[in-house]
Amino acid sequence: MPSGHTFVIADDHPLFRGALKEALSGIGDVAAIHEAGDFESAKALVLANEDIDMVLLDLSMPGASGLSGLISLRGIHSSVPLVVVSAHDDPVTIRRALDLGASGFISKSASMEEIRSAVQAVLAGDIAAPAGIELGVERDPEISGLIKRLQALTPQQTRVLGMLAEGLLNKQIAYELGVSEATIKAHVSAILQKLGVDSRTQAVIQLSKIGGDPLQPVA
Numbered sequence: 001m002p003s004g005h006t007f008v009i010a011d012d013h014p015l016f017r018g019a020l021k022e023a024l025s026g027i028g029d030v031a032a033i034h035e036a037g038d039f040e041s042a043k044a045l046v047l048a049n050e051d052i053d054m055v056l057l058d059l060s061m062p063g064a065s066g067l068s069g070l071i072s073l074r075g076i077h078s079s080v081p082l083v084v085v086s087a088h089d090d091p092v093t094i095r096r097a098l099d100l101g102a103s104g105f106i107s108k109s110a111s112m113e114e115i116r117s118a119v120q121a122v123l124a125g126d127i128a129a130p131a132g133i134e135l136g137v138e139r140d141p142e143i144s145g146l147i148k149r150l151q152a153l154t155p156q157q158t159r160v161l162g163m164l165a166e167g168l169l170n171k172q173i174a175y176e177l178g179v180s181e182a183t184i185k186a187h188v189s190a191i192l193q194k195l196g197v198d199s200r201t202q203a204v205i206q207l208s209k210i211g212g213d214p215l216q217p218v219a
Helices: 014-025 039-048 067-076 091-099 112-123 141-151 155-165 170-177 181-195 200-215
Strands: 005-010 030-036 054-058 082-086 104-107
Touching (some): 014 112, 039 067, 054 112, 067 091, 141 181, 155 170
16 A cells, blocks of 8 residues: 555553554554554544554453454454454464454464564465464354354444444444444344344343353363
8 A cells, every 4th residue: 555554453551552563663664553452442443544454453451352352343344454462372262263254363472573474464465373373173062153153244233243242222323323223123133133042132142152251271
């Protein structure tokens, strides 16, 4: 891009944001690096900047519960590459992040050079994952089925699901998205059908399962 790349770094630790910023600055051709210390700020930045080329998202930050934060951001801008940056770098978490739409995964223990290589790979259209880790396959049938159902949601349905998880009412979601309440009701109905549940509460519970569980180390 003529004007250089624009990044969003979403992490609640200022020192690590600084390290990521330094790593990104080292790849050259950088137009802007925006920083967010909580999930609400990250969402606001993604919504306010149409020219974002990549979001680097920490899974454990205020306002987001694990992979549910990834799902919510994917719903806002499904075309923007999203790279998860986390200290929880076990194969299960990495695989589930990639299955749910992340374009890459960077361990917080990665070196500057490894971070830059991963970012450059994703900018080139590839998927980046830590080297030397066998991701395997999903062994939990419940989570496997849930991931497939979440993958079936459209970007707008994914975004609505994320807003349901925030406790917003249909009319509030309609206002935020600039559509009619009837449109939101239709989205909610489609979400419930695709997730195989009967209520908004059950849908949010399903989302929470993918949100917190993958962050627990697996023996």
